Amino acid sequence: MNSGVLVSVVIPTYNAEKYINECLEASIRQSYRNIEILVVDDGSKDSTLEICKSYADRDPRIRLFTHENTGVSATRNRGIRHAKGDYIVFFDADDYPEDNLIQSYLEAKNQWKDKEVAFVVCGMFSDNIFNKYVEGTENLLESAHGYIRGENYLLVRSSAATLSWLKLFNFVTNKLYDLKTIKDNVILFDEDIAIGEDLKFNLDYLDSCDGYIGMINIPLYHYIKRGSSSLSISYHDGDIEDTKEIYRRLINWEAAQTGVTEDNVLLIKGIYITDWVSRLTALYEKHHRDELRPLVKKKLREELQSNEFRETLAEVYKAQKISRIRYYSLMIGSFEVFFFLRGIYQVLKG
Numbered sequence: 588m589n590s591g592v593l594v595s596v597v598i599p600t601y602n603a604e605k606y607i608n609e610c611l612e613a614s615i616r617q618s619y620r621n622i623e624i625l626v627v628d629d630g631s632k633d634s635t636l637e638i639c640k641s642y643a644d645r646d647p648r649i650r651l652f653t654h655e656n657t658g659v660s661a662t663r664n665r666g667i668r669h670a671k672g673d674y675i676v677f678f679d680a681d682d683y684p685e686d687n688l689i690q691s692y693l694e695a696k697n698q699w700k701d702k703e704v705a706f707v708v709c710g711m712f713s714d715n716i717f718n719k720y721v722e723g724t725e726n727l728l729e730s731a732h733g734y735i736r737g738e739n740y741l742l743v744r745s746s747a748a749t750l751s752w753l754k755l756f757n758f759v760t761n762k763l764y765d766l767k768t769i770k771d772n773v774i775l776f777d778e779d780i781a782i783g784e785d786l787k788f789n790l791d792y793l794d795s796c797d798g799y800i801g802m803i804n805i806p807l808y809h810y811i812k813r814g815s816s817s818l819s820i821s822y823h824d825g826d827i828e829d830t831k832e833i834y835r836r837l838i839n840w841e842a843a844q845t846g847v848t849e850d851n852v853l854l855i856k857g858i859y860i861t862d863w864v865s866r867l868t869a870l871y872e873k874h875h876r877d878e879l880r881p882l883v884k885k886k887l888r889e890e891l892q893s894n895e896f897r898e899t900l901a902e903v904y905k906a907q908k909i910s911r912i913r914y915y916s917l918m919i920g921s922f923e924v925f926f927f928l929r930g931i932y933q934v935l936k937g
Contacts, residue, residue: 589697594622594689595675595766597666599659601629603680604638606811611642613683615649619690624649625666630656635680660776660784663759667769675766677759681811688807692763695739695803702741703798706789707763708755710806716813725806726754734804742800744793745844748851750800751837751858757786761808768796781823782866783833790833790840822869827890830866834859850906856899857908863896864917868929871922887922 596614600607614624626639626649636653643649652665663677674692678684692707710727728734728749742750750756768774772795776784838855841847867887874883890896897918904914916925 589693590619590621592621592674592693593672594619594693594763595666595670595672596622596624596678596689597663597670597675598624598626598678598680599629599662599666600626600631600635600639600680601656601659601662602631602633603635604631604633606681606813607635607638610678610680610683611639611649613686614678615642615646616686617684617689618687619693622648622689623670623672625669626651627662627666628653629659629662630654658778658781660778660780664775664778667766667775670766672766675764675769676762678808679760681813682760683809683811685807685809689763691803691805691807695801696763698739699741699799699801704741704801705744705793705796705798706765707801707803708750709761709803709808711755711758711761712806712809713754714809714811716811727806728753728802728804737805740802740804742802743844743846744800745841745847745851746800746802747793747837747844748841748847748854750802752854756789757783758810759785759788760810762789764792765796768792771795780825780829782826782829786833786837790836793840822866822873827863827866827870830862831895834862853903853906853908857903857906860896860900860903860909863890864925867891867922868926871926884922888920891917891922891925892920 598610598614603610611624611626614622624646626643628636628639628651630653639649639651643651650669652669654662654665667675676689676692688709691709695707696704710725712723712725714723727736728740730736734740747756755761769792772791774788774791774795776788780787834855838852838859841855842852867890870883871887874880900909900914900917903909904911912928916928919925
């Protein structure tokens with residue numbers, strides 16, 4: 588492994604005083620030392636900036652930037668513009684990497700030096716600190732399909748469907764990207780959307796380069812769940828249409844890949860339905876007790892009864908990508924019925 592390779596680490600921060608230390612400590616502990624750490628503060632109102640300044644004073648590899656609050660996409664984009672590395676990774680301030688994450692990325696790249704690799708993906712830990720009774724999970728290629736924990740794999744691009752299903756594709760925080768590819772093609776996060784910006788970035792990136800998807804089949808990045816599902820999903824104007832647009836693109840992109848199967852496309856359609864319903868749920872929870880409830884109720888009914896929703900739902904049910912009770916409660920076409928049954932299920936699940 589060439590220690591002369593510089594890796595840029597971009598960390599956007601906003602009001603992260605309770606957990607930024609853990610992310611920064613894990614970043615400066617990286618076993619691969621030739622890194623620059625670009626911390627971009629998005630106008631924090633707490634002590635986040637002061638904490639980051641103290642770390643920058645301790646470690647010259649940390650470069651600190653700050654600006655008025657503009658959102659995570661604009662904040663990551665500023666990091667990209669200032670990055671000087673050969674490769675780039677993104678960490679979120681409320682998550683943290685394993686100490687050998689970057690070294691593992693570069694060792695995998697060296698292993699595949701004679702192959703063209705678009706980006707490298709690692710497995711993820713999903714750590715639930717909100718509910719101590721819920722065990723964390725590991726997101727990996729599954730042993731049931733012949734994959735071995737700890738091995739590296741070169742995957743064809745149509746494997747994006749499997750990675751999406753395993754919650755490994757749609758993020759940017761578990762990937763190593765070529766920075767020259769990003770800068771030459773002016774690939775940036777879309778600052779006009781509040782949902783799906785990571786997935787859009789990944790598709791923009793893959794549309795700009797060829798090569799396999801490299802997979803390190805061991806979890807090396809900790810995604811931390813700090814709140815309940817209902818608290819973590821908020822609704823912004825345009826979320827439903829943005830969700831539909833990005834998944835239509837992903838479905839078409841997947842369908843165009845060499846070696847794609849019908850099941851690949853159906854996997855993505857199953858995720859599409861799940862995320863579509865999540866956006867509808869967020870809209871309902873935001874307005875079901877205020878004066879906009881009649882308009883929202885009409886909107887939800889139109890979504891559930893649209894041809895696209897019903898046809899996609901029927902496809903994924905036939906392919907056994909959705910449970911029977913969820914399928915029938917959505918096919919009724921009344922979101923309030925679905926929401927009621929969803930509440931019962933959550934109570935029984937504990």
